[in-house]
Amino acid sequence: MNTRAVIAMVVLALPVATFAHAHLESSVPAKGSTVQASPGKVELVFNEPVGLTALKLQKKGETTVRDLSPLPKADSASLSVPLGKLADGDYVLSYAGVSSDQHVSKGTIEFKVSATAKPSMGGMSGMKEGCCKEMMEHMHGEAGAGKADPGAAKPAAPVAPAAPAEHDHNHPDAVK
Numbered sequence: 001m002n003t004r005a006v007i008a009m010v011v012l013a014l015p016v017a018t019f020a021h022a023h024l025e026s027s028v029p030a031k032g033s034t035v036q037a038s039p040g041k042v043e044l045v046f047n048e049p050v051g052l053t054a055l056k057l058q059k060k061g062e063t064t065v066r067d068l069s070p071l072p073k074a075d076s077a078s079l080s081v082p083l084g085k086l087a088d089g090d091y092v093l094s095y096a097g098v099s100s101d102q103h104v105s106k107g108t109i110e111f112k113v114s115a116t117a118k119p120s121m122g123g124m125s126g127m128k129e130g131c132c133k134e135m136m137e138h139m140h141g142e143a144g145a146g147k148a149d150p151g152a153a154k155p156a157a158p159v160a161p162a163a164p165a166e167h168d169h170n171h172p173d174a175v176k
Contacts, residue, residue, distance in 0.1 A: 022048045022099035029093075029111040032122035036115055038086040042068060042093060049075040050097035050105060057083075060090040075100065086113045 028043040029035055042055065055068040072079050079097075091113065096106040111122070 021101065021103040022046050022050045022097065022105045024095070024105065024107055027093075027109050029109070030122035031109045032111065032120075034112040034114055034117045034120045036113075036117065036119050038113055039083055041083050042081045044079045044095060044097075046077050046079075046097070046099075046105070048099055049077050050079070050099050051075040052079050052081070052095065052097045053104075054094070054096040054106075055081055056094045058092050058094075059087075060092060088114050088116075 023046065024044060025047050026045045028041075029039050042057075044052070051074075052071045055071060056065050057068055058065045068081050068083065071081060089112070091111055093109040093111070094106070095109070096104060098104055
């Protein structure tokens with residue numbers, strides 16, 4: 001292999017590394033899930049350590065937005081914040097965080113609390129690998145999300161991919 005070919009391969013590989021910013025891989029409660037009882041805490045799992053800067057909760061149909069606290073002080077890929085008792089209803093959880101490369105990752109997770117409904121784990125539950133592929137396809141405009149291996153291990157708790165994260169970088173195919 002000649003020197004030009006090696007240089008071309010290195011240059012072509014650089015953009016892939018540049019686009020690897022923090023994004024939410026899973027959450028409890030999971031995106032689109034229905035839980036029978038109010039969860040005691042919010043759990044967010046990112047693909048890399050993040051400093052959580054905001055976590056807000058709003059019940060659909062109400063104007064009040066609650067700031068959840070205390071936010072974790074240390075950056076981590078797995079973050080947990082206590083959650084007070086929630087009444088039955090539909091909720092929107094909004095999050096924002098900053099990764100070590102100073103890129104902002106933010107998004108929303110919708111879930112439902114219903115004592116009488118059958119619990120559900122939300123869309124694509126337990127498909128962490130599919131989540132990452134879906135995120136890359138979302139960021140880079142490729143069609144079709146892959147499916148996880150049906151023989152892959154399932155998580156013990158309801159865990160599903162969260163809403164696609166928004167990024168504040170300025171490359172041409174960045175999410176706006």
